[in-house]
Amino acid sequence: LDFPALHITGWFDWDQPGAMFYWRGMAEHSPAADHQYLVAGPWTHPQTWAGGQTSLGEWSFTESSVADVKPIHLAFFDRYLKGTTDALPFPRARLYVTGEDRWRDFGAYPPAASRVQRLYVHSGGEANASMTDGVLDWTEPGDEPPDRYVHDPNDPVPSTTGGDSRGIDHRPIGERDDVLVYTSEPLEDTLVVIGNVFVTLHAATDARDTDWVVKVLDVHPDGRSLKIGPTEVGVLRARYREGYEETVLLEPGQVEEYRIEHFDVAHAFLPGHRIRLQVASAAFPFIDVNTNTGNPARTDTEWVIAHQTVYHDRLRPSFVELPVLERDR
Structure with a gap:
């Protein structure tokens, strides 16, 4: 054109x-x-x-x-x-x-000074909200235990607690045990992020299909957790991990790499603020609940409970890709 x-x-x-x-x-x-x-x-x-x-x-x-x-x-x-x-x-x-x-x-978008930086996921295996030890930082992981949660299609994680989910405090959603939460230390300097944000997960499930849902949030000093980005969540339905041209179901228990688009932002994380990642397998009603069966979604009348595992070790890191404006660091 x-x-x-x-x-x-x-x-x-x-x-x-x-x-x-x-x-x-x-x-x-x-x-x-x-x-x-x-x-x-x-x-x-x-x-x-x-x-x-x-x-x-x-x-x-x-x-x-x-x-x-x-x-x-x-x-x-x-x-x-x-x-x-x-x-x-x-x-x-x-x-x-x-x-x-x-x-x-x-003079361009993304700005020429934007460089992708990886913010890595860490935990001692207890990143579930009720006992979270989930951390985000710039260091690559070593030998760390994975995090686990259960996705029940009959009790899906909601996309909102009321009102436009792009403007709500997401803390209540993050308090569920079927949500993993990883949070950075308070920032000492302003971090300006301009460009397309991605989240990479190394993960496995015992189901033939499931959803991987992510949110990147700005945690304010008063505790409010506000999502950045244009949509309620970033999401990848596992059957489409190789593209939307064909369906490829999962081998239960096999670790796969999922790169999930969180879309474009221009946001400054200010000193005293923290960066947070939430990981789940539903965001209802923004996306239809995945029944985890692998059956055609339009006609599926069955469902199974999926047991999810997210890895973040030396060989299978999980991380947030942030296009950081270098001159502002």
Whole structure:
């Protein structure tokens, strides 16, 4: 595709994964790559047109986060439809960074200074919420016992405790024993993350199919645990671990590697805040409950309880991939 494009999305926009898919495709492959522009605010999908609000549940933003996007559209049309100007009055990428709550301009997205850093999962085998010893840090794991939990399709982990789950305090969900919780120490310096976040799990189940569900959260000094990213969770249904073209069921007990997309963020974890990872196998009703049978989901009337194991040792590490803005470290 050879044409200029203005890409507008939000960090809490359910359709952001699609917007970023087209942004990356055009920015990397289009003959008009130098004429692609990105604007992303702390917005839900309707707010990408309406201009935003100063809060989303527990999240709060500055007045400057509320933007009138129509002048941006008009400037783009003046440049590329009417031809009345030679340049646009904004950069290739203008991003509102949540956490530090300010707009930043970049010559590319992801920024050239972003480097993927791995935040590793650790525990003594008791990362379940009721007795959690789950830790996140930058050191590679050694010989560590795995963590285990039980996924019962008749009692699924909820995606929300009420209200828009992108703006709720996720602590109550993390208190269930079928949720693993890993938390960093309080940060000493600001950590700015801009780009696509992934979580890699080495895991096994005794079922033929199951879901692996992850959340990356910002734990505030007052304890509130707020999720970053546009959707309620990142999720990978195990039968599609090799792609969506075909179904490949699991061999019970076999350890597999799962790379789960958490989608794009521009967020600053501030000093005194902590980074948290939650791992589960359901997020109902945001995603349909996996019955763990491997049967066709549309017609399945059976279910089995799945016993899940998450590994984080030297040979089978589990970790969060964060695109860290290097100059801000």
